[in-house]
Amino acid sequence: xxxxxxxxxxxxxxxxxxxxxxxxxxxxxxxxxxxxxxxxxxxxxxxxxxxxxxxxxxxxxxxxxxxxxxxxxxxxxxxxxxxxxxxxxxxxxxxxxxxxxxxxxxxxxxxxxxxxxxxxxxxxxxxxxxxxxxxxxxxxxxxxxxxxxxxxxxxxxxxxxxxxxxxxxxxxxxxxxxxxxxxxxxxxxxxxxxxxxxxxxxxxxxxxxxxx
Numbered sequence: 001x002x003x004x005x006x007x008x009x010x011x012x013x014x015x016x017x018x019x020x021x022x023x024x025x026x027x028x029x030x031x032x033x034x035x036x037x038x039x040x041x042x043x044x045x046x047x048x049x050x051x052x053x054x055x056x057x058x059x060x061x062x063x064x065x066x067x068x069x070x071x072x073x074x075x076x077x078x079x080x081x082x083x084x085x086x087x088x089x090x091x092x093x094x095x096x097x098x099x100x101x102x103x104x105x106x107x108x109x110x111x112x113x114x115x116x117x118x119x120x121x122x123x124x125x126x127x128x129x130x131x132x133x134x135x136x137x138x139x140x141x142x143x144x145x146x147x148x149x150x151x152x153x154x155x156x157x158x159x160x161x162x163x164x165x166x167x168x169x170x171x172x173x174x175x176x177x178x179x180x181x182x183x184x185x186x187x188x189x190x191x192x193x194x195x196x197x198x199x200x201x202x203x204x205x206x207x208x209x210x211x212x
Contacts, residue, residue: 001023001034003025003027003028003030003032003137004030004032004133004134004135004136004137004179005025005028005030005032005136005137005140005179005185005189006025006027006028006030006137006188006192007137008025008026008027008028010025010026010027011023011024011025011026012024012026014031014163014166015031015163015166015167017172019037019175020033020037020172021033021034021037022166022172022180027188028184028185028188028189029160029182029184029185029188030136030179030180030181030182030185031160031166031179031180031182032178032179032180033177033178033179035134037178038134038178039175039176044109044176045109047174047175047176048087048088048109048110048176049088051087051088051089053087053088053089053091054089054091055089055090055091055094057091060091061091061095064091064092064095064127064156065095066156066201066202066203066204067092067125067127067154067155067156067204068092068095068096068125070154070198070200070201070204070206071123071125071152071154071206072095072096072099074152074206074208075101075122075123075152076122077100078100078101078102079101079102079122079123080101080102080103080104080119080121080122080123081093081096081101081102081103081104081121081122081123081124081125082103082104082105082106082116082119082121082123082124082125082143082146083096083103083104083105083106083125083127084106084107084124084125084126084129084139084143085106085107085108085126085127085128085129085132086105086106086107086110086111087107087110088107088109088110090105090111092125092127093105096123096125101122101123103125104116104119104121116146117142117146119146120146120147120148120151121146121147121148121151122148122151122152123147123151123152123153123154124143124146124147124151124152124153124154125153125154125155125156126143126153126154126155126156126157127156128156128157129155129157130155130157130179130181131157131158131171131174131177131178131179131180131181132176132177132178132179133178133179134178134179136179140189140193144193144209147209148209149209149210150208150209150210151208151209152206152207152208152209153195153206153207153209154204154205154206154207155181155186155204155205155206155207156202156203156204157181157203158171158203159180159181159182159183159203160180160181160182160185161182166180183199183205186205186207189207190207193207193209194209194210195207195208195209195210196208196210
């Protein structure tokens, strides 16, 4: 079974719960759910339609600020960005627009406009998106190509800490969560993309593109 991030076949059994099996890639450290256990597209969208997040929700804004604030400190005035996986109630993009930046939207269910990938950006953000990607290698490569040299990619996702902790991790209970990253996974990506990584704290990692 090949890894959906790095395409290597060095994958091993990692964990099994009552609903799914989880594999781990020995090359990039990604833990992933085999495709046989993925939801169909309509069932996946039905789960996302349950989300109640809106721009008026102060708590949701505070949650997104974990990613927005450290990235805002690193952007030049008037930067252009892309909110990838913006969801049914785009809010992260508003935090950047309120700070004087422009932010385009893309979401395969709610803002499916592939023309956004013909542009390049000073920053790209993925808030609670990476764990939903069935083909993370393909998607992250496409986003890296859309990022200007020196541009920033900001990712917020809960990260795998250990195999023992994984067994009791509530993050796996969401059926739409199928790709689980660790710090080692991001370090692998940083070498191959390449990025210069920064860890501002919490579930956030920032990567600055260092080459074309």
